[in-house]
Amino acid sequence: MDPRQGLRLLLPDRSLDRDGPGRPGPGPRRPGGHLHRGRRAAPAGPHQSADLRRADADLLHVEGHDAAPRRCRAHRHAVGRRPRPARSAGGGHHPGPGLAGQQRGRRRGRVHRGRRPVSSGTLPPAVPTAPVRTRFCPSPTGTVHVGLMRTALFNWAHARHTGGTFVFRIEDTDAARDSEESYLHLLDCLRWLGLDWDEGPEVGGPHGPYRQSERGEVYADVAARLLAAGHAYESFSTNEEVDARRRAAGQDPKLGYDNHDRFLTDAQRAAFRHEGRTPVLRLRMPDEDLAWTDLVRGDVRFAAGAVPDFVLVRGNGAPLYPFVNPVDDALMGITDVLRGEDLLPSTPRQLALYAALAEIGIGSGAPRFGHLPLVTGEGTKKLSKRDPQSNLDVYRDRGFLPEGFANYLALLGWSIAEDRDIFAMAELVEAFDVTRVSANPARFDLKKAEAINATHLRALPVAEFTAKVTPYLAGAGLVSEPPTPEQQRVLAAIAPMAQERMIVLSEAVGLLRFLFVEDVEIEPAAADKQLSGADAAEVLDAATVALGELADWSTPAIEGALKSALVDGLGRKPRQAFGPVRVALSGRTVSPPLYESIEILGRERTLARLAAARAVTG
RNA sequence: GCCCCCAUCGUCUAGUGGUCCAGGACGCCGCCCUUUCAAGGCGGUAGCACGGGUUCGAACCCCGUUGGGGGUACCA
Numbered sequence: 001m002d003p004r005q006g007l008r009l010l011l012p013d014r015s016l017d018r019d020g021p022g023r024p025g026p027g028p029r030r031p032g033g034h035l036h037r038g039r040r041a042a043p044a045g046p047h048q049s050a051d052l053r054r055a056d057a058d059l060l061h062v063e064g065h066d067a068a069p070r071r072c073r074a075h076r077h078a079v080g081r082r083p084r085p086a087r088s089a090g091g092g093h094h095p096g097p098g099l100a101g102q103q104r105g106r107r108r109g110r111v112h113r114g115r116r117p118v119s120s121g122t123l124p125p126a127v128p129t130a131p132v133r134t135r136f137c138p139s140p141t142g143t144v145h146v147g148l149m150r151t152a153l154f155n156w157a158h159a160r161h162t163g164g165t166f167v168f169r170i171e172d173t174d175a176a177r178d179s180e181e182s183y184l185h186l187l188d189c190l191r192w193l194g195l196d197w198d199e200g201p202e203v204g205g206p207h208g209p210y211r212q213s214e215r216g217e218v219y220a221d222v223a224a225r226l227l228a229a230g231h232a233y234e235s236f237s238t239n240e241e242v243d244a245r246r247r248a249a250g251q252d253p254k255l256g257y258d259n260h261d262r263f264l265t266d267a268q269r270a271a272f273r274h275e276g277r278t279p280v281l282r283l284r285m286p287d288e289d290l291a292w293t294d295l296v297r298g299d300v301r302f303a304a305g306a307v308p309d310f311v312l313v314r315g316n317g318a319p320l321y322p323f324v325n326p327v328d329d330a331l332m333g334i335t336d337v338l339r340g341e342d343l344l345p346s347t348p349r350q351l352a353l354y355a356a357l358a359e360i361g362i363g364s365g366a367p368r369f370g371h372l373p374l375v376t377g378e379g380t381k382k383l384s385k386r387d388p389q390s391n392l393d394v395y396r397d398r399g400f401l402p403e404g405f406a407n408y409l410a411l412l413g414w415s416i417a418e419d420r421d422i423f424a425m426a427e428l429v430e431a432f433d434v435t436r437v438s439a440n441p442a443r444f445d446l447k448k449a450e451a452i453n454a455t456h457l458r459a460l461p462v463a464e465f466t467a468k469v470t471p472y473l474a475g476a477g478l479v480s481e482p483p484t485p486e487q488q489r490v491l492a493a494i495a496p497m498a499q500e501r502m503i504v505l506s507e508a509v510g511l512l513r514f515l516f517v518e519d520v521e522i523e524p525a526a527a528d529k530q531l532s533g534a535d536a537a538e539v540l541d542a543a544t545v546a547l548g549e550l551a552d553w554s555t556p557a558i559e560g561a562l563k564s565a566l567v568d569g570l571g572r573k574p575r576q577a578f579g580p581v582r583v584a585l586s587g588r589t590v591s592p593p594l595y596e597s598i599e600i601l602g603r604e605r606t607l608a609r610l611a612a613a614r615a616v617t618g
Numbered sequence: 619g620c621c622c623c624c625a626u627c628g629u630c631u632a633g634u635g636g637u638c639c640a641g642g643a644c645g646c647c648g649c650c651c652u653u654u655c656a657a658g659g660c661g662g663u664a665g666c667a668c669g670g671g672u673u674c675g676a677a678c679c680c681c682g683u684u685g686g687g688g689g690u691a692c693c694a
Contacts, residue, residue: 345689448644501656578653590655
């Protein structure tokens with residue numbers, strides 16, 4: 001391993017210089033990383049001694065718990081977190097290597113003191129190394145869930161913050177539900193949010209392919225080796241049989257599979273086959289507690305025997321998620337798994353699998369886990385994929401800014417500081433610390449998301465705002481693409497005023513339509529409110545006269561003329577004076593500032609609309 | 619049922635034994651500004667689930683209760 005690698009980690013994270021908001025660059029490249037990767041390279045040829053592997057694993061897990069620049073903070077956590085001893089009894093241990101400190105009952109993982117020394121003569125000094133490798137591994141089924149993107153964002157931020165690597169992998173093992181369209185959409189969404197990946201689809205990398213549908217041989221090979229090594233076994237029981245056995249034993253059938261087929265004889269297996277049965281492959285769960293120190297939850301423990309042997313491969317040979325996910329993580333050298341809390345109960349199974357894999361020479365044991373809080377909807381329940389509010393497209397289409405939406409997403413379980421919640425992607429990267437992620441479920445609050453986005457929208461340079469708004473106007477047929485010089489002029493004039501009264505980009509269509517059409521359509525409600533009655537007619541007539549005579553068509557002159565005609569001349573309160581005019585010109589009760597709008601609109605259209613509105617008043 | 623996770627304003631959170639009669643943000647309410655709507659400024663409303671314990675001292679540590687949630691597939 002390259003000693004410079006350790007040095008690198010002591011230096012400030014350079015990625016910030018390059019990763020401006022919204023345009024993050026590729027992750028930092030470390031010369032040492034390749035070396036490291038190379039040694040743990042797939043497909044798991046046991047071309048290194050078990051000792052070396054084990055030592056490597058220790059290094060990964062003991063030293064990898066933190067990167068040097070964050071030592072102080074991590075230390076603070078280590079001392080400060082409330083101790084939380086495991087709930088269940090039993091002295092079991094972690095199946096994989098790297099459990100130093102696990103029994104110490106620290107909350108928030110990071111245990112640095114009292115680490116056991118790395119005792120290997122063949123490895124470099126014990127400088128914190130093992131660069132973080134996180135991954136995002138969605139399955140391309142249907143819409144993209146905002147909670148899913150929060151998970152992606154946190155994995156990305158964790159990798160970027162630590163100068164690690166962000167891997168993108170597609171878990172398309174369910175042919176019935178996956179689609180190419182969803183796959184492409186996923187890539188698009190990730191890019192839209194500003195999350196770039198260092199390895200994965202369309203980017204490549206040393207551990208490819210990154211789509212599980214293309215990795216069938218890998219899984220078949222691993223499954224065969226697990227079977228040969230005795231970690232997995234063929235199971236012929238049907239659900240009905242398991243059920244019946246549970247009932248016969250006076251147990252709740254909901255307990256699930258009973259490990260009945262663990263020790264079938266060759267003859268029994270042959271007999272089942274003869275019946276025409278095809279076996280599933282199950283992992284033999286260890287007879288020990290399964291525990292880990294969760295990056296966001298502290299110690300979590302499942303009692304031995306609580307988790308039955310689970311299915312790795314279907315009867316038809318198709319590998320299942322609980323199998324392929326850890327296999328790929330191991331093969332791809334993933335060090336940190338940040339995922340939703342809904343997956344927490346499956347962690348013991350994964351732990352057992354990682355251990356079995358390590359024993360047959362694949363990977364180096366379990367990664368660190370951090371289980372992120374669930375994102376809930378209106379009530380207290382997990383935001384359903386069926387709920388329209390969960391669909392990222394809804395927010396994209398409405399014209400949320402990527403940086404605004406990412407900002408809000410980051411707030412779902414994390415906070416940057418005590419008195420601040422507006423920040424850019426680069427600031428998120430700089431400050432993100434996964435151990436400071438909250439364990440509480442987080443409600444998706446549209447109002448707050450909008451408020452955050454509005455702040456980002458207002459902060460945009462006007463030119464950028466204009467450029468972002470233009471496609472929405474073009475999409476509504478209000479301007480051509482690109483806008484004509486005249487449209488450009490109008491846009492430039494109105495943009496600053498539009499910018500500060502919008503929440504999302506799509507609102508520009510309704511707000512600015514009146515400036516880009518010949519005749520305005522007056523909203524019925526607006527007409528009811530402002531154009532009914534003789535008063536409105538009087539106001540419109542006076543405005544028509546005042547503006548018709550106006551020599552200098554400028555905002556100040558328009559203001560002067562209107563005020564003297566309506567407020568002074570008619571004695572109207574400003575509210576009553578300008579309401580009908582506003583509706584006549586914009587068709588709505590809400591518009592950009594009136595005088596400026598009139599100037600932009602021009603004399604001809606202004607007078608025509610006053611006349612049209614006058615006709616409506618009757 | 620069983621296993622696991624969680625518990626501070628309506629919502630998201632800060633809080634790591636004294637500096638907290640608990641801070642920020644969104645929302646809501648009021649005022650100012652004002653040609654509408656916003657924006658902006660100022661102010662206000664509202665919370666440590668409960669019971670024990672440890673301690674000189676508990677939002678914070680421990681135990682329990684209650685409540686909420688997740689999981690419990692040959693889905694992912």
